[in-house]
Amino acid sequence: MDLLTISLTLGGLLLVLLAAGLWVALALMVAGLAAIFLMVPVPPGAVMATTVWGSINSWDLAALPMFIWMGEILFRTRLAEDMFAGLAPWMRRLPGRLLHVNILGCAIFAAVSGSSAATTATIGRMSLPELRKRGYDERMAIGSLAGSGTLGLLIPPSIILIVYGAATEQSIARLFIAGVIPGMMLAALFMGYTAVWSMINRKRMPEADPRIPYLQRIWQTRRLFPILALIVGVIGSIYGGFASPTEAAVVGVVLSLVLSWFTGTLSRATFVDALRNASRTSCMIVLILAGASVLTVAMGYTGIPRALAQFIAEQGYSPYALLAVLTLFFVVLGCFLDGISIVVLTASVILPMVEAAGLDIIWFGIYLVIVVEMSQITPPVGFNLFVIQGLTGHNILKVAGMTLPFFLMMIVAVALIVLFPQLALWLPQTMLAR
Amino acid sequence: MRKILDGLYGAAEWLAMAALCVIAILVFAQVLGRVVDTVFALFGLPPYGFLVPSLAEIAGFLLVGASFMALAGSLRGGAQIRVTLGLAAMPEGMRRVAEVFVLVVGAALAGFFFYYAAKLSLDSHRFNELSYGIVAIPLWIPQAFMALGLGIFAIALLDDLVAALRGRPASYLANEDGAAEEL
Numbered sequence: 001m002d003l004l005t006i007s008l009t010l011g012g013l014l015l016v017l018l019a020a021g022l023w024v025a026l027a028l029m030v031a032g033l034a035a036i037f038l039m040v041p042v043p044p045g046a047v048m049a050t051t052v053w054g055s056i057n058s059w060d061l062a063a064l065p066m067f068i069w070m071g072e073i074l075f076r077t078r079l080a081e082d083m084f085a086g087l088a089p090w091m092r093r094l095p096g097r098l099l100h101v102n103i104l105g106c107a108i109f110a111a112v113s114g115s116s117a118a119t120t121a122t123i124g125r126m127s128l129p130e131l132r133k134r135g136y137d138e139r140m141a142i143g144s145l146a147g148s149g150t151l152g153l154l155i156p157p158s159i160i161l162i163v164y165g166a167a168t169e170q171s172i173a174r175l176f177i178a179g180v181i182p183g184m185m186l187a188a189l190f191m192g193y194t195a196v197w198s199m200i201n202r203k204r205m206p207e208a209d210p211r212i213p214y215l216q217r218i219w220q221t222r223r224l225f226p227i228l229a230l231i232v233g234v235i236g237s238i239y240g241g242f243a244s245p246t247e248a249a250v251v252g253v254v255l256s257l258v259l260s261w262f263t264g265t266l267s268r269a270t271f272v273d274a275l276r277n278a279s280r281t282s283c284m285i286v287l288i289l290a291g292a293s294v295l296t297v298a299m300g301y302t303g304i305p306r307a308l309a310q311f312i313a314e315q316g317y318s319p320y321a322l323l324a325v326l327t328l329f330f331v332v333l334g335c336f337l338d339g340i341s342i343v344v345l346t347a348s349v350i351l352p353m354v355e356a357a358g359l360d361i362i363w364f365g366i367y368l369v370i371v372v373e374m375s376q377i378t379p380p381v382g383f384n385l386f387v388i389q390g391l392t393g394h395n396i397l398k399v400a401g402m403t404l405p406f407f408l409m410m411i412v413a414v415a416l417i418v419l420f421p422q423l424a425l426w427l428p429q430t431m432l433a434r
Numbered sequence: 435m436r437k438i439l440d441g442l443y444g445a446a447e448w449l450a451m452a453a454l455c456v457i458a459i460l461v462f463a464q465v466l467g468r469v470v471d472t473v474f475a476l477f478g479l480p481p482y483g484f485l486v487p488s489l490a491e492i493a494g495f496l497l498v499g500a501s502f503m504a505l506a507g508s509l510r511g512g513a514q515i516r517v518t519l520g521l522a523a524m525p526e527g528m529r530r531v532a533e534v535f536v537l538v539v540g541a542a543l544a545g546f547f548f549y550y551a552a553k554l555s556l557d558s559h560r561f562n563e564l565s566y567g568i569v570a571i572p573l574w575i576p577q578a579f580m581a582l583g584l585g586i587f588a589i590a591l592l593d594d595l596v597a598a599l600r601g602r603p604a605s606y607l608a609n610e611d612g613a614a615e616e617l
Contacts, residue, residue, distance in 0.1 A: 019520035022536040023509075026543055033543075045550035052547075053498070053554060053577060059490035062461075062497045065454050243465060246493065250461040275451045280513035283450070283504035286497075287514070386515045395522065 007304050010035050024386075025284070028291030035298035042301075048294050055293035056286055059246060064285060066249035069278035071109075071122040073256040074227070076270045077263050083126060086224035089217040092208055096194040099136060099144050102127050103194065106148035107187045108231060110155040116376050117285065120149030120387045128391060135206035139402045140197065142392065146384045146399060147406025148190050150373035155183035160372060164343050164365045168351060174428040178366050181423050185416065186370070189409045197405070226262075230255050319357045323418055327371055334375020334382075342372055366424040367417055374410045377403045439593055446586050447507035453500035457493050460486050488567030495565075495576035502583025506590035512606040533604060537595040544588035551581035 010031055017027040029048065036044040087101045094100055105123045110116075124145045131141040153160050156176035165175050198205050212220070234252045237243040243251065260266040317325060333342055354364050376384045377400065385396040385403070392399070417423055467484030474481055486492075508514055516536075521529055555577035557563075564570040594604040 017536075017539070018517045020532045020536055021516050021521040022539055023514045023516045025514070026540050029547070030539065030543060045546055046553070048547060049550040049554040053551075053580065056501060056580075057494040057498050057576070059494050062457055062493040065497065065500060066458065066461075069454065069458075242468075247461055247465050250458050251465055253458055254462055272451075275454060276447065276507075276511075277513075279447065279450045279454055279500065279504045280508035280511050282454075283501050283508040284513045284515055286501040287505065287508075390515075396517070 003302070003304060003307050006035070006038060006302060009038075010302075010304075023287075025287035025291035028288070028295045032291070032294035032296075032298035035295070035302050039298075040301045047297060051293050051297045052290040056290055060244075061286070061289070063244075063246040063249045065278055065282035066246065066253055068282045068285075069274065070249060070252040070256050072274035072278045072281075073253065073260055073270075075122055075125060076274055077256070077260045077265045082223040082227070086221040088209065089212040089220055092211060094191075094195060096140075096191070096198040097205070097208060098131060098134060099140055099194045099198070100191055102131070102141065102144045103148040103187055103190045106145070106151050107155060107183070108228075110152040110183070116150045116152035116373065117383045117387050119152030120145060120384045121281075121391070123149065124388060124391045137201070137204045140194065142388060142394070142399060143402040143404070143406050144190060144194055146377050146388055146403040147409065148187065149384045149387070150376045150410075151183055151187060153369050153373050153376070154179050154186065154366070156180065158369070160343060160369055161365060164368065168361055168365070170361055170365065174362055175365050177427045178362050178424045179369070181427055182366050182370065182413065182417055185423060186373075186410065186413045189413055190406060193405060193409050223263075226259055230259065319359060320418065322357055323359075323367070327414060330368070330371040331375055331378060334372060334378060342375070343368060360421065360425060362428060363417075363421050363424050367414065370410060370414050370417065374407060374414075377407055439589070442586060443506045443510060443590060446503045446505075446583065450500045450504035450507070450583075453496045453503065457496045457500070460489055461493065464489050488565065488569040488571070491565045491567045491571065492569070495571065498576050499579040499583075502580045503586075505583050505587035509587065509590050509594075510605040512608070514606070530598070530601075534595065534598050537591055537598055537604070541588055541591035541595055544584055544591055548581055548584040548588050551577065551584050555581050 013034055014027055014031040017030055018024065022030070033044045033048060036042060036047055083101065083105055087104060088098055091097050091100050102123065105127055106119050109119050109123050127145065128141060132138065152158070156179055158176070158179060161175045161179060164170070230252065233255065234248045237248045237251065257266060257271075260270070315325075330342060351361070351364075355361065376382050379385060379396050379400050382396065382400065385399050388394070388399045389396050464484075464486045467482070467486075470484065471481035521532060524532060555574045558572070558577055559574035563573045565573060590605075594606070598604055
């Protein structure tokens with residue numbers, strides 16, 4: 001079979017399985033097995049077993065259940081009320097008011113979690129009911145959540161940047177530092193859009209809460225300080241080179257338990273509940289990673305991604321045109337594959353081309369992550385959309401529609417990063433100068 | 435029968451949760467060891483050098499165990515993600531056919547995967563493959579947990595297939611619709 005036929009066959013198979021309601025991880029595995037079976041004379045089952053074993057048996061991946069567990073514990077500490085009581089009085093003068101809590105909350109949580117699904121789930125579970133209670137526009141509440149939830153990929157510690165660093169043999173510390181400014185810029189873009197939207201749509205904004213004097217505000221924020229200290233501790237230990245992400249995550253779990261004990265929310269029931277939920281959620285994500293690893297190996301056998309990349313390379317574009325095509329390519333690929341698979345699949349294939357075009361590899365990592373963030377909120381395989389579908393019960397197409405303006409903001413961010421590469425490269429350079 | 439199956443899923447889930455706890459305890463012990471050394475260094479004392487041997491490998495193995503033992507519980511708890519868009523658009527009869535179809539595909543895949551995971555573990559046992567670290571752990575042990583978890587996952591999928599064929603709702607549906615609790 002030629003490549004085009006096989007691509008269409010596999011794509012069609014995956015779409016049918018997903019549409020019929022087969023679990024995403026299993027659908028990825030079936031498509032991978034089919035590709036191996038059709039294209040190469042190796043036993044698909046044996047390849048699947050060794051591939052999954054190799055990809056899940058990982059020290060770095062152990063950070064995943066720990067960060068999720070930490071979120072589950074923090075979720076049971078009345079963090080929602082604390083976050084609102086603490087952040088809300090400071091947002092009163094900002095157009096968009098408490099919608100910004102969504103964005104800032106995600107940015108803050110992204111700083112302790114490497115996953116956008118965990119960020120979206122944790123902040124959303126806290127903020128969506130509060131925003132609904134106060135009568136905020138549901139489209140904006142959900143859209144801003146889905147958009148800023150993707151900050152989990154960019155603001156360190158980020159699992160996907162670790163994957164990229166390993167695949168391209170770049171310094172993970174430099175990648176982390178490079179992600180800081182673009183991450184903050186993206187959050188600022190989201191806040192800017194929210195502010196403009198709410199100035200135009202004044203009628204759809206609920207009444208502001210009454211003004212609160214400064215001393216009282218600080219008093220209301222007091223319960224956020226332990227959480228901020230926890231975040232500074234977790235990030236600081238990674239930045240300071242004192243702990244690996246897995247270690248920092250475990251320290252985070254322990255500190256969250258301590259925090260939960262002090263606030264009187266730690267009981268046998270909440271502990272077991274948090275642990276069970278963490279176990280189930282991380283199992284789901286790990287199984288998807290397992291499915292993606294099977295599909296990744298299968299794709300390597302078929303040579304489809306290589307052919308696609310070669311095709312793009314042969315067109316002889318300028319760097320800007322090249323990046324425009326790549327962005328489109330990644331977003332389309334992101335409709336079918338998860339971010340980590342995209343990074344792994346394309347890093348080795350696209351990279352020689354990127355280097356030949358004179359682009360910086362660290363910079364390309366940040367660019368790739370923002371584009372992958374965009375694919376997190378595009379159907380049919382947008383992780384954040386699934387998470388929000390789980391949170392709200394709205395189907396993913398509806399959620400995707402609500403998220404569209406924030407998707408456009410991300411395109412603006414990509415354009416800014418392309419036009420001003422120093423946004424990503426300046427901080428790592430100062431790090432080197434020291 | 436119902437009691438035995440639920441007991442099986444429950445036991446597997448408790449093992450998964452225990453594995454996560456062990457990861458946390460081992461890693462935290464390692465971090466504490468380093469904190470103690472840092473404090474020693476502040477007072478000019480030589481480091482004690484406490485180390486959890488082969489921690490990185492053991493954590494990886496425990497992660498495999500935790501992830502695969504949690505499969506059945508996470509399926510039945512509705513935590514496994516799927517696209518419900520197509521299902522929601524289908525008429526009642528077709529939806530039941532689709533449900534049976536995905537359960538057949540899922541159970542077949544899980545059984546297939548179980549067979550090859552068990553084979554991987556048996557091969558590792560036969561060739562006495564060990565991990566590379568200070569503590570050499572036979573690879574067949576964590577691989578056997580991977581296979582065991584997949585076996586229980588296959589049973590859970592068959593369990594729901596039987597329920598679907600008898601016209602009863604699948605276990606995960608209860609939690610899937612109001613999934614706000616779960617994720």
